[in-house]
Amino acid sequence: MRLPFNPSRMLAVTERDLRRFRRNIQLVIPMVMMPIIYLLILGKSMGGDLHHLPVAIVVEDRGAAAAGVRRQITTLAMARDLFTIQDEPEAPAAIARLRQGQYRAVIIVPNNFSEDFTRGEQAELGLAVDNTDATSANTIEAEMRRAMAEWRPAGAAPAGAAVGIDVQRVDVYGHKDYMQYLVPGVIALSLFFVAMVAGGIILVDDRARGIHEGYFVTPLTSMDLVGGLTLSATTLSLIMGTMVTVSSILIAQLPIIGGLKTLLLVELTIFLLALGLVLFMFTLMARVSNPMTPRALFGILNVITFFPSGALYPTESYPGWLQALSRVNPMRYAVHALRNLLLKGVGFGAVLPDYLVLVAFAATMLVLASVLFKRTL
């Protein structure tokens, strides 16, 4: 009987593949590292405990009970590491800063607080939370309720006296669901994909196909090449990023609070992040000639840029090393800016610090890419 296959022929095919793989053994590293990195980054960038959430406190009341509550909150901040407390003199100013993304919550001790408490009534604390970040808001609220239930003033409290918490969620931005929360991250992710394909895969493929060799015998300079390639990849990013932005706004039914001005600032953010990511890819791929390399690195780069960006879960929950990684990650600043623009409708001033980081990142990568890019074979 004749077998439909010949084992030695079949093994020869296997051998050929394994030999080819052995020639490209460096590709094993990213493949093995990828799941490990996934676990580390994904595990630590979602569902962790929150730390150092910036919270403002406005004490309008001068009474003893108010001072006691203020102390309790300070103790809580020091003990649990959950908040960093900042005093604000005026509630409206504090709320405005909350809207700009500077605080995650504002605690207000109203001026009748001590009086109500001393009378043996339920005294209400005001808590305004940033509703665009439901995770932080819920954590802060739960923590405040627990702390106030435990609190007893130093002297004897009148019977029936208690501290209630009046949470003002809706007043700040209106309800945002998790899907809307994810929109900024999805836009940033799409820019990563375009940069990876246009700045990484296509670049290395063209190099392998001799397209660059054709360029090198012409008077084109290194800057012509780096600049020209950056521009094309950034243009593609801008087009794709805009398409993803429009579709995700429609899908998540996100109202554009700031109107046209917000949309223009969103485009500017997309441009700055795209520029940084494209140049980052050029830097990484400056000397790569194996077309498999960018494909193998795709997953790792995706995990280390997207997950620690705060796109899925607040960056305040990350452990120190992940915080450090996230601080040099341009996507974090773009996600922060996009979230403030799309969910809160903030103006240029509120996103300027993010823009400065994005510009600095792109400039650094431009220098590195230009230095590393070789104009000869």
Next chain:
Amino acid sequence: MTPGDKREPAIEVEHLVKRFGDFTADDDLTFTVARDEIFGILGPNGAGKSTLIRMLTTLIRPTSGHALVMGFDVAKRTTDVRNSIGVIPQANTVDSDLTAWESLDIYGKFYGMSRRERRERSTELLQAVGLWEWKDKAAGTYSGGMRRRLEIARGLIHRPRVFFLDEPTTGLDPQSRRVIWELLERLRKEGDLTILICTHYMDEADRLCDRLAIIDHGKIAALGTPEELKGSIPGQDVVLVEFFQEIAEPVRESLRHLPEVSDAALDGDHRARLVLKGDVVPLDGILEVSRGQGNKVKSVSVQEATLDDVLLHYTGRALRDTVSSEYVRPLPSIMR
């Protein structure tokens, strides 16, 4: 001599060396190529031909020695060199996603040509290489020969003074090769263009080149016109004499004693192979032998030395199996 001087050679190479680690790809090359000459670099695979062309076209830097192209040093005056040269690399560098017209237009922009210049030159070149009808089709749909012709047009877009072709017809069918040869011959006739061509095809070198350098192990083994090279190898011309009837030792003996013949051997039952002392074919002597033996001559054919013999003589073999510089440093030709 100043750059651009009409009398100076198009290419001057002096003691040029290129090493990749321990491997010496080109070892102390010295030669000049005159203006408007077609100069061939001939040699087995791995002899150092491509490395030489890559140095002359500014793609890699020489380890030592120097080379001038149109009077410009290839290591120092790269922009001037690049503006003076057109290059057809060994790898297929045609952009498959672009049409022929787009490719030429984009390359024209690389050289700072005006829109009008680009349009005129592209039209002229695409007609010359026979791609005019296909100019709006993506190059990915072209045959191998068409791609090569597109590369030739692209390499000439800016009217270069020196044109480098690295194995321009390797992998092409015979008809496409002929079309490319005719194209290069037409370019030579038009003048004002020096062509340096690397090849391992003897017929190509013999047909096109005014002068040839045979390179082996990174050194120049021989240099001269094809005729000079063929004349330079011992053995000279060989004459085959075919008889109607079988021949044997007496015939060979008689032929060998002819004054113009240095040696004679039987080549089959009917044929004798004569090695001549000079280039005079002893027809009278052959006929005398034929009459004396009563065996009529069917044919006399002269076998001249070919460049194959020349290459074989100077390099020991026509093809070499060895690890070449290309293997040491992977070069962009993987995804052709």
